[in-house]
Amino acid sequence: MSISAVSSGGPSPGAAGPEPVVEMRGVDVVRGTAHLLRGIGWSVLPDQRWVVLGPNGAGKTTLLQLAGAHMHPTRGEVRLLGETMGAVDVFELRPRIGLTSAALAQRIQPGERTGDVVLSAGYAVVGRGRERYDIDDLTRAAALMHQWGVQAVAHRSFGTLSEGERKRVQIARALMTDPELLLLDEPGAGLDLGGREDLVARLAALAGSPSAPAQVLVTHHVEEIPPGYTHALLLREGAVVASGPLAQVLNGEALSQTFGLPLTLERPGGRYTARRR
Ligand SMILES: Nc1ncnc2c1ncn2[C@@H]1O[C@H](COP(=O)(O)OP(=O)(O)OP(=O)(O)O)[C@@H](O)[C@H]1O
Numbered sequence: 001m002s003i004s005a006v007s008s009g010g011p012s013p014g015a016a017g018p019e020p021v022v023e024m025r026g027v028d029v030v031r032g033t034a035h036l037l038r039g040i041g042w043s044v045l046p047d048q049r050w051v052v053l054g055p056n057g058a059g060k061t062t063l064l065q066l067a068g069a070h071m072h073p074t075r076g077e078v079r080l081l082g083e084t085m086g087a088v089d090v091f092e093l094r095p096r097i098g099l100t101s102a103a104l105a106q107r108i109q110p111g112e113r114t115g116d117v118v119l120s121a122g123y124a125v126v127g128r129g130r131e132r133y134d135i136d137d138l139t140r141a142a143a144l145m146h147q148w149g150v151q152a153v154a155h156r157s158f159g160t161l162s163e164g165e166r167k168r169v170q171i172a173r174a175l176m177t178d179p180e181l182l183l184l185d186e187p188g189a190g191l192d193l194g195g196r197e198d199l200v201a202r203l204a205a206l207a208g209s210p211s212a213p214a215q216v217l218v219t220h221h222v223e224e225i226p227p228g229y230t231h232a233l234l235l236r237e238g239a240v241v242a243s244g245p246l247a248q249v250l251n252g253e254a255l256s257q258t259f260g261l262p263l264t265l266e267r268p269g270g271r272y273t274a275r276r277r
Pocket residue numbers: 031032034035036054055056057058059060061062063220
């Protein structure tokens with residue numbers, strides 16, 4: 001099997017510009033009496049890199065589940081890679097979207113060989129079974145493991161890796177299918193300072209690559225926003241506080257409103273930092 005030949009989702013003929021990879025209109029997600037998301041409107045273009053910021057329980061993971069075709073909205077329209085959710089086979093859509101999350105990481109058996117965790121992504125399975133891989137797959141997996149600094153641990157079992165190595169293995173796996181959209185749910189969670197800085201630098205390099213997919217990064221921490229990210233969506237209690245180009249929407253006032261406490265935001269050396277006012 002070759003899993004590297006995936007269309008790049010370019011502009012449709014006659015269209016004024018590139019088609020959004022994510023488009024949400026009037027989206028609500030309701031569970032019982034709980035409104036997880038309300039009235040979400042959001043559009044992500046192929047060359048954009050978005051950070052989604054918000055406190056615990058704001059609805060960030062729910063938003064990423066929708067964008068990853070792992071959930072349907074209760075109301076409203078979600079279009080992913082030009083397809084409308086509800087009118088498309090999600091099993092055809094999901095390989096075109098790379099997703100990393102704590103929930104997916106928990107499905108990886110600690111005894112799985114790390115190289116197989118990356119390689120098996122094309123079959124949407126965790127770990128190697130009876131699948132057959134061709135030389136292109138093996139070459140791509142090796143290149144991605146090199147790019148994410150985990151080639152040296154390819155033969156180790158996943159359970160023996162450090163948290164930083166695990167996070168980078170998951171991103172390499174998410175990129176294995178050459179996705180048109182990469183969704184990263186709190187990739188910096190649980191990392192020490194060195195691990196975080198290494199991850200931010202690698203994500204900044206990916207953000208700067210013109211051939212890289214559209215990217216959406218969920219985090220609680222402005223310090224984790226990689227240089228090169230272009231847009232921000234700020235969420236609070238399931239609703240959008242602000243959304244748009246990073247330089248326009250990310251400021252102390254919007255951040256204070258999002259997190260519900262008075263904050264100042266600074267950007268020394270191209271990196272953001274926030275503290276209580
Ligand atoms: N099935 C469900 N039924 C009721 N409430 C739910 C359900 N799933 C999630 N929630 C609630 O919806 C809210 C949003 O959850 P979500 O995981 O999207 O938030 P989050 O912003 O990712 O939070 P965190 O930063 O803590 O990971 C939370 O209050 C959560 O408890």
